Each structure stands twice: as C-alpha cells, then as structure tokens.
Amino acid sequence: MGFIMDMGGFPIMNLSLLFLGLIVFIAGWRRSRRLLEPPRLHEAIPFVSNAWHFMKNKRLFIERVTDALAASPIVQCRLGPMNIYLVTGNSNVSAIFRSSFSSDPWVMRILEHSGAYALADLTKFATDTSGGARVPQADGRARPLAQEERIWHAKHRLHDEALMNTRSVTALSAAFQRFFGERLAAFPVGEWVEDVRISAFLRNSMATAATRAALGSRILEINPDFVEAFWEYETYVEPLAFGLPHWLNRRAVRSRDQFRAMCLKWYEIANREFHCDGTSSYEGVDWEPIFGSQISRGLAQWVKSFDFASESIGGVYALFVFGLQSNTVAICTWVMMEIIRDPNLYREIKEEISQAEVINDSDEVAFNLQELVSKPLLQSVYTEALRVHVSILITRTSTEPVTIGGYQLPAGSVFQAPTHVAHFDEASWGTADRPASDFWAYRHIREVETIDAVGHVKKQREFSMMGRGGSFFPYGGGISICAGRAFAKHEVLLAVAMMVSNFDVEFIEWVNPNGSRSDRPARDHTGYGNGIAAPPDRDMKLSWRRRR
Numbered sequence: 404m405g406f407i408m409d410m411g412g413f414p415i416m417n418l419s420l421l422f423l424g425l426i427v428f429i430a431g432w433r434r435s436r437r438l439l440e441p442p443r444l445h446e447a448i449p450f451v452s453n454a455w456h457f458m459k460n461k462r463l464f465i466e467r468v469t470d471a472l473a474a475s476p477i478v479q480c481r482l483g484p485m486n487i488y489l490v491t492g493n494s495n496v497s498a499i500f501r502s503s504f505s506s507d508p509w510v511m512r513i514l515e516h517s518g519a520y521a522l523a524d525l526t527k528f529a530t531d532t533s534g535g536a537r538v539p540q541a542d543g544r545a546r547p548l549a550q551e552e553r554i555w556h557a558k559h560r561l562h563d564e565a566l567m568n569t570r571s572v573t574a575l576s577a578a579f580q581r582f583f584g585e586r587l588a589a590f591p592v593g594e595w596v597e598d599v600r601i602s603a604f605l606r607n608s609m610a611t612a613a614t615r616a617a618l619g620s621r622i623l624e625i626n627p628d629f630v631e632a633f634w635e636y637e638t639y640v641e642p643l644a645f646g647l648p649h650w651l652n653r654r655a656v657r658s659r660d661q662f663r664a665m666c667l668k669w670y671e672i673a674n675r676e677f678h679c680d681g682t683s684s685y686e687g688v689d690w691e692p693i694f695g696s697q698i699s700r701g702l703a704q705w706v707k708s709f710d711f712a713s714e715s716i717g718g719v720y721a722l723f724v725f726g727l728q729s730n731t732v733a734i735c736t737w738v739m740m741e742i743i744r745d746p747n748l749y750r751e752i753k754e755e756i757s758q759a760e761v762i763n764d765s766d767e768v769a770f771n772l773q774e775l776v777s778k779p780l781l782q783s784v785y786t787e788a789l790r791v792h793v794s795i796l797i798t799r800t801s802t803e804p805v806t807i808g809g810y811q812l813p814a815g816s817v818f819q820a821p822t823h824v825a826h827f828d829e830a831s832w833g834t835a836d837r838p839a840s841d842f843w844a845y846r847h848i849r850e851v852e853t854i855d856a857v858g859h860v861k862k863q864r865e866f867s868m869m870g871r872g873g874s875f876f877p878y879g880g881g882i883s884i885c886a887g888r889a890f891a892k893h894e895v896l897l898a899v900a901m902m903v904s905n906f907d908v909e910f911i912e913w914v915n916p917n918g919s920r921s922d923r924p925a926r927d928h929t930g931y932g933n934g935i936a937a938p939p940d941r942d943m944k945l946s947w948r949r950r951r
C-alpha cells in the first residue's frame with residue numbers, strides 16, 4: 404500500500420505525470436514514424452493475407468490497392484517475405500523507370516523460382532552488379548567485369564539484336580504468318596464450321612504457330628503435348644516467383660518441372676542435330692526447323708558462353724516461351740471478341756485490313772505488314788485491349804536512396820507500379836459518355852482534316868494517344884521494357900487480319916469453360932495470377948466459313 408501511495412517519498416502525482424509524459428512521447432514518436440513511412444495496406448493476418456490474396460484473386464487485390472492509392476500515391480504492403488511500396492502518378496512511375504532503379508532482383512526471383520535455374524548460374528547473375536546497359540554501372544569493384552562477363556548486358560544485347568531490330572521482327576512475323584496460315588488452311592473452303600471457340604482455337608493454333616516461328620518445328624515433334632504443358636505451366640509462373648515452400652505449391656512446381664524438361668529434351672537433341680556436320684548449313688538463315696529463329700539460336704549461344712547447367716537451360720527456354728505466348732494470345736482473343744460482338748466495328752476493321760492486302764509470289768493474299776500495323780482503327784483496338792486487359796505490377800528496386808511521393812526511402816526499397824491504376828484513371832482516359840472502365844474501340848483515334856491535290860478538304864482518321872502515354876505502360880518501361888513488343892503487335896494484328904480477311908464469321912453465343920451456355924459475355928479471369936494480360940473467363944462460340 405505504501406508502495407502505491409508514496410513510493411518511498413516519490414509523490415504519486417509526479418509518478419502519474421511521468422507515466423503520462425511517457426505515453427504522450429511514445430504516441431508522438433509512433434506518429435512521427437508513421438509520417439516518415441507511407442501508409443500500409445491493411446492485412447488481417449500479418450505476412451500471410453496479402454500474399455495469399457495476391458495469388459488467389461489478383462484482380463480483387465489490385466482493386467484494394469487502387470482504393471488505397473486513391474488516398475495516397477504511395478502505399479506499403481507486405482507480400483510474403485517482401486515489403487513493397489506501391490506507387491501511382493506519372494512522376495512516380497517515370498521515376499521508377501530511371502536507371503537508378505533495377506528490375507534485376509525481381510527477375511532473379513523469377514529465374515530462381517519460376518525458371519528453377521541452378522544455384523551456380525543464379526550466382527553469375529547475382530555477382531554481376533554492372534547492370535544491363537551498355538555502359539556498366541559503377542559497382543565499386545577493384546577489377547571491373549570484362550564486357551563478355553556481363554551476363555545481364557549480354558542478355559539485353561541479344562534482345563536488341565534478335566527481337567527488336569527490323570530484320571528479326573520481319574522474319575519472326577513472316578514465319579508466324581506462314582504457320583498460322585497453315586492452321587487456318589485446315590478449315591474447308593466454302594463450308595460453315597459450327598462450333599469454333601475463339602479463345603480455345605487461339606490458345607492452340609496461335610501458340611503453335613508462334614512456337615514454330617520462334618523455336619522451330621522440331622520442338623513440337625519431340626514434345627507433342629508441348630502447347631498443353633505450356634498453358635499448365637503458364638498459370639503458375641508469377642505465383643511461383645514468390646518462392647513459397649514446395650509443399651504449398653506442389654502442382655505449380657510439377658508443371659514447371661515438366662515443361663522445363665520438355666524444353667531441355669528438345670535443346671539437347673536440337674544442339675546435336677544443328678551441329679552434326681560441324682558447320683551447320685543453317686547458319687545465317689532467318690528460319691530453320693531445328694532452332695527456329697535468330698533469338699532461339701542466340702539464347703543457345705548465350706547459355707553456352709556463360710556455361711549454364713542443363714537444369715537452367717530448360718528454365719531459360721521455358722521463361723522465353725512464357726514471354727512469347729502468354730500475353731499475345733490473350734490480347735488477340737480480346738481483340739477478336741470485341742470486334743465480333745460489334746458488327747459495325749467488324750465492318751470497319753475489315754475495310755482497313757483489305758487496304759493492307761497484297762498478292763504474294765504464290766498468288767495468295769498476304770499483307771503489307773508496315774501498312775497493316777499503322778492502320779488507325781486496328782491500332783486503336785489493339786491499344787484499347789492492352790489498356791483494359793493488361794494488369795501487371797511493374798517491379799523495381801532502388802539502387803540508391805530515393806525520395807518518392809514525398810517519402811525518403813533507402814536503397815534496396817522495392818517498388819511496384821500497377822498498370823491497372825494508370826490505365827483506368829478517369830482523368831486520363833474517361834470522356835463524358837465513355838468512362839475509363841469501358842472498352843471503347845475508337846478511344847485512340849482522332850479525325851484530322853487534310854487537303855488533297857485539287858484542294859478538297861478530307862477528314863481522315865489518325866491513331867493518337869493524345870498526350871496520355873504517361874498513363875499507359877503495358878510493356879513496362881526503362882531498360883527492362885518488353886523486348887518483344889514490336890513482334891507482339893505484328894503477331895496480334897496479323898492473326899486478326901488473317902482471320903477477318905479469310906473467313907465469314909457469325910457469333911453464336913458465349914460459353915462457360917465446360918461448354919455450357921453462359922448468360923454473360925467474357926470478363927477478365929479474376930483468379931488468374933500469371934501477371935500481365937488477363938485472359939477471358941468465358942469463350943465466344945461462333946461459326947465461320949473459309950472464303951479462300
């Protein structure tokens with residue numbers, strides 16, 4: 404009692420004041436800490452809920468992020484073991500595309516968990532801190548790495564040479580046109596085929612044609628189930644990157660390992676066949692059946708020069724096929740669905756496509772590629788499909804201390820910019836009668852007046868982003884921007900043009916995955932965790948008749 408009342412002569416009043424002061428101090432300190440740190444995305448079970456939510460229903464997770472980013476342009480969130488800063492706004496997003504931000508740590512997670520690279524090869528990436536750019540980043544090494552030891556840079560150079568330059572894009576597009584044409588030619592001329600499901604058709608035929616174009620035909624002969632195994636693996640690529648223990652992710656790990664094994668089996672056979680006569684007769688050609696294209700042969704060269712282990716080589720090709728297929732097929736499907744459901748749009752698209760038709764040496768209808776990919780309405784529909792259906796969190800790590808959204812954050816902070824927030828921003832995209840949430844085929848078109856040779860004023864359509872490019876980054880940005888973006892556009896527009904130009908099409912109904920009639924059109928597949936373009940959750944059933 405005496406202890407409570409006077410504490411050996413220390414009056415209770417003083418003790419209460421001291422205690423109160425301490426509480427005020429702690430509350431103030433915590434508030435000031437909070438002010439120094441961005442607000443945090445709510446999480447019911449710390450370390451678990453957000454990561455679980457992300458993997459199981461990414462669309463809902465991104466909607467929660469969108470709400471949080473409406474209140475603050477930067478929000479913290481824990482995804483499994485990682486603390487992440489989610490950012491929005493043109494200046495914050497362009498900041499993370501600067502060269503002082505790197506995608507390498509995130510890519511390393513993908514290589515390790517989604518590609519299952521061998522530890523020895525992961526170490527080669529981890530120890531090369533010189534970055535991907537031509538000029539090495541200062542990394543404080545006593546002996547800077549020689550150019551040929553720079554593994555990130557070698558990969559970037561390969562992408563530039565074998566994916567981005569005009570010759571490689573033209574060669575890949577020509578091969579794709581040939582192989583997709585063969586799939587279409589399998590339909591009888593003049594006969595209506597009643598039960599074509601556009602999503603299922605493209606997942607098989609477009610993926611097969613793109614695989615042959617990029618990797619050659621041999622890979623499909625060696626692995627008849629290659630395309631099915633790919634789609635199984637594809638659903639797990641992004642969830643795998645979080646590196647959950649295998650026992651929590653058994654199916655994902657099994658699919659990954661099966662697909663990598665297929666890639667490796669082909670690589671080993673292809674490698675022997677390609678070099679069987681010591682000097683391959685295929686050297687220098689644009690396309691051959693064993694390795695396919697320049698990018699595929701380049702990858703083979705790259706893995707050899709860095710002495711990759713076999714298990715990594717399977718992962719290298721598995722991840723390449725992921726980049727090649729998973730977005731183009733989904734985007735092409737959305738473009739077809741949107742134009743088929745709107746007869747006027749279909750008619751106008753068909754008219755544009757007919758202007759790019761040419762007769763090739765074999766007397767067949769082909770396309771002037773440059774003309775095709777610059778048609779205003781086709782580009783607008785393609786851009787709108789990317790705007791509405793691409794949802795990715797572009798991820799970067801700061802290599803130096805940085806101020807973003809008014810917060811000073813240390814080197815090593817991980818940032819993610821959700822495309823969804825920018826792509827659905829009303830201020831950038833909405834119009835009085837067309838909210839940003841709607842797909843509107845004509846959103847990226849403007850009418851301009853031109854005067855012809857005899858002085859007549861003509862109205863003409865032009866494709867235009869109208870200065871809104873900063874709110875549109877479906878291909879990411881900075882040095883890690885998608886290396887396949889030029890081919891992606893060619894491939895999607897070619898596939899659309901070939902179907903529209905060669906077939907009469909009639910819509911029948913929307914169907915559920917089990918084939919039963921759906922009472923609503925397709926929406927983004929919400930449970931989809933793969934990362935970039937969401938595929939449709941319903942299919943479109945149609946009948947079509949090949950015209951020639």
Ligand code: HEM
Pocket residue numbers: 506559562566726727728730731734793795797798877878879880881882883884885886887888890891935936
């Ligand atoms: C509509 C189709 C496509 C979309 C929306 C898309 C989107 C993306 C995105 C968002 C990234 C990450 C960029 C970043 O972190 O800033 C990426 C990277 C990449 N993509 Fe694509 N992509 C598409 C098609 C393709 C195709 C067809 C290929 C291959 C032929 C491809 C190859 C790559 C490669 C190699 C990278 C890694 C680039 C690097 O780290 O340097 N992509 N893509």
